[in-house]
Amino acid sequence: MCRSKQRNCELGRWLIVTIDHCCNSIATMEAEEEVEVKPLDKVPASGYTTSNSNGGSGSAFSIAHSTAARPLSASSRPWSSATIFISFIVVIVVSGVFISGFDVGVFKSTPVSSFTKGIDSTGSSLSPSQSHQVVREYPLNCTPVAQQCPASYYPTTSIQLDSDYTTACPDYFRWIHEDLRPWRDTGITREAIESRKSLAHFRLVVYKGKAYLEQFHRAWQTRDVFTLWGILQLLRVFPGRVPDLEMMFCCEDLPALPKKDNPVPEGAAPPAMFHYCSHDSAFDIPFPDWTFWGWPEVNIKPWASTLKAIKEGAAKTKWMDRDPHAFWKGNPATSRKRRDLMRCKPKMLMDWSARLYNVDWGRESLGGFKGSRLEDQCTHRYNIYVEGRAWSVSEKYILACDATTLLVRPEYYDFFFRGMIPMEHYWPIRPDNKCPDIKFAVDWGSNHTSEAQKIGEEGTRFAQESLSMQRVYEYMFHVLSEYSKLQRFKVTVPPAAVEICAESMGCPAEGQVKEYVMETLVTSPSSVLPCSMPPPYEPNELREFIQRKENITGQVEMWEAEYWDNLMEKTYFNLFIFWSLFLLLLFFISRFICSPCIQK
Numbered sequence: 001m002c003r004s005k006q007r008n009c010e011l012g013r014w015l016i017v018t019i020d021h022c023c024n025s026i027a028t029m030e031a032e033e034e035v036e037v038k039p040l041d042k043v044p045a046s047g048y049t050t051s052n053s054n055g056g057s058g059s060a061f062s063i064a065h066s067t068a069a070r071p072l073s074a075s076s077r078p079w080s081s082a083t084i085f086i087s088f089i090v091v092i093v094v095s096g097v098f099i100s101g102f103d104v105g106v107f108k109s110t111p112v113s114s115f116t117k118g119i120d121s122t123g124s125s126l127s128p129s130q131s132h133q134v135v136r137e138y139p140l141n142c143t144p145v146a147q148q149c150p151a152s153y154y155p156t157t158s159i160q161l162d163s164d165y166t167t168a169c170p171d172y173f174r175w176i177h178e179d180l181r182p183w184r185d186t187g188i189t190r191e192a193i194e195s196r197k198s199l200a201h202f203r204l205v206v207y208k209g210k211a212y213l214e215q216f217h218r219a220w221q222t223r224d225v226f227t228l229w230g231i232l233q234l235l236r237v238f239p240g241r242v243p244d245l246e247m248m249f250c251c252e253d254l255p256a257l258p259k260k261d262n263p264v265p266e267g268a269a270p271p272a273m274f275h276y277c278s279h280d281s282a283f284d285i286p287f288p289d290w291t292f293w294g295w296p297e298v299n300i301k302p303w304a305s306t307l308k309a310i311k312e313g314a315a316k317t318k319w320m321d322r323d324p325h326a327f328w329k330g331n332p333a334t335s336r337k338r339r340d341l342m343r344c345k346p347k348m349l350m351d352w353s354a355r356l357y358n359v360d361w362g363r364e365s366l367g368g369f370k371g372s373r374l375e376d377q378c379t380h381r382y383n384i385y386v387e388g389r390a391w392s393v394s395e396k397y398i399l400a401c402d403a404t405t406l407l408v409r410p411e412y413y414d415f416f417f418r419g420m421i422p423m424e425h426y427w428p429i430r431p432d433n434k435c436p437d438i439k440f441a442v443d444w445g446s447n448h449t450s451e452a453q454k455i456g457e458e459g460t461r462f463a464q465e466s467l468s469m470q471r472v473y474e475y476m477f478h479v480l481s482e483y484s485k486l487q488r489f490k491v492t493v494p495p496a497a498v499e500i501c502a503e504s505m506g507c508p509a510e511g512q513v514k515e516y517v518m519e520t521l522v523t524s525p526s527s528v529l530p531c532s533m534p535p536p537y538e539p540n541e542l543r544e545f546i547q548r549k550e551n552i553t554g555q556v557e558m559w560e561a562e563y564w565d566n567l568m569e570k571t572y573f574n575l576f577i578f579w580s581l582f583l584l585l586l587f588f589i590s591r592f593i594c595s596p597c598i599q600k
Contacts, residue, residue, distance in 0.1 A: 137523040142507035149501035156209025157240035161529060169474060169531035170466040172419020176479045177536030179285050180486060186269040187488035193248055196271040199256040200248035205493055209240045212497040219251035221297045222513060226290035229517060232502050236522040237473045238530060244491040245484040248273045253390040255282035277391035277412045286415040288472050291393045294516030298361060299369035302520045304469050306374060307400055313375030314402040319453045324446060326406055326438050327380035329357040334388040337431060341386050344435040352435040353442035382406050382442055400463040404456040406441050408434060415475060416467060421549060425459040428553045440560040474530045
């Protein structure tokens with residue numbers, strides 16, 4: 001073994017010397033050939049200097065001239081080339097002998113996988129924190145005592161993340177500051193919460209990362225159940241980050257705190273309550289509605305899976321291949337606005353370009369909701385949104401359909417509507433002029449297909465990106481965090497409140513409620529921080545933003561006025577031609593009938 005190593009070392013030294021000799025010979029030949037063919041009139045000017053092989057310096061011209069003047073034997077070049085070629089062959093042969101002397105185990109000791117370790121499938125290098133990061137999951141812990149919350153199971157304190165990087169929140173988050181502005185000076189006092197307790201369905205307390213519930217009334221269907229479930233998932237998404245707070249929540253359609261019914265003495269804090277929607281003349285604080293986690297009574301699945309199904313359904317028919325009319329399907333009995341919309345159905349003398357359908361939810365329930373599947377309602381170029389009794393949960397489903405949304409200007413607003421811009425995310429429709437506005441919007445879209453299609457695409461992008469479940473949880477986190485900053489009392493757990501958690505609500509659930517609960521269960525904390533909350537609007541900035549939206553809507557109304565003026569002119573002209581021809585026809589008929597009488 002020692003002799004083998006000694007022989008390998010000697011061969012290695014000889015190989016290195018030989019390779020060095022060959023390289024020097026090749027370099028010399030290349031330099032001589034290059035200098036020989038270089039014409040003197042192409043040499044750089046003498047103003048530039050370079051070092052020669054002896055360490056001296058001189059002009060580039062003098063160095064090149066002296067090299068070119070050195071005589072070269074024509075017969076020496078072939079011999080030099082032959083020598084280099086033979087030396088190269090010898091090097092290859094000896095290299096083979098030299099390499100064969102190595103122990104083969106040297107090449108087998110390092111597997112290929114060790115060179116690709118830390119590289120993902122795309123070829124990107126992974127940081128140590130990424131390649132070794134372990135995400136722990138916490139599935140539902142349905143022990144025999146399912147009604148109780150397991151102690152110290154899911155973390156309730158903040159988890160240290162690998163990175164402080166975060167994204168910017170969507171612009172509609174800025175409205176959180178406006179919604180909480182009534183309490184900016186006074187803060188939220190105990191009296192502000194307790195004063196309208198009779199209107200709330202429940203009180204929720206977040207204390208040291210845990211949730212406590214005091215139920216006052218049961219809400220219609222499962223609104224309160226899935227609202228509470230959503231808040232519990234928020235605590236699992238961002239454990240330990242939601243601050244201590246106490247909130248009242250109303251699950252009705254209409255806002256619970258109209259300002260006209262709740263006069264506020266000077267210096268006092270207005271009543272505070274969370275709700276699914278609000279109004280310019282109400283104190284209610286908007287919060288994501290229960291359908292983001294499912295509405296089993298009408299077979300509407302959680303938002304994430306519904307959004308995916310709508311996207312797949314919309315992809316079946318391209319925008320240009322769809323029915324070129326406006327579509328709406330719902331229950332018109334819930335509001336006068338919807339009953340008024342039904343007058344836009346096609347009539348004998350006028351087609352308003354609207355295709356409207358009534359939904360009987362009782363009949364749908366008996367038929368398994370086959371006729372009301374949201375993913376099957378993306379077959380028209382235009383979809384209409386109109387409020388029900390107050391706001392409607394259908395808004396996000398309509399936006400997601402990749403159709404141009406014709407949005408009847410709402411009286412109430414949810415948490416995201418104010419962030420949308422007319423003619424960018426939707427086409428504005430006046431509540432008191434629905435039929436003509438819809439007719440004009442469809443006709444305009446038929447003549448401006450690319451622009452109309454783009455409005456639909458932007459609305460869908462808003463639904464898919466700005467209303468993703470990650471964004472919904474981030475909105476919940478920020479609105480509750482900003483709300484807690486305004487509290488002017490110490491948060492305590494009321495004696496009548498009970499702790500609730502995913503186990504206490506999810507384990508006893510049955511049927512579709514159980515299905516939706518398991519589908520929306522958050523099993524591990526978020527690996528990223530919540531998005532970065534944008535600053536509040538400056539007064540001038542807010543006025544300009546609102547004015548911009550009004551100007552866009554006003555421009556659309558001007559287009560429509562011009563459209564109807566031109567259409568009426570054509571209509572009057574056509575009527576004139578029609579009646580003129582009709583009277584002329586009557587004249588000739590009368591002459592034909594009466595001519596025998598005149599002759600007699």
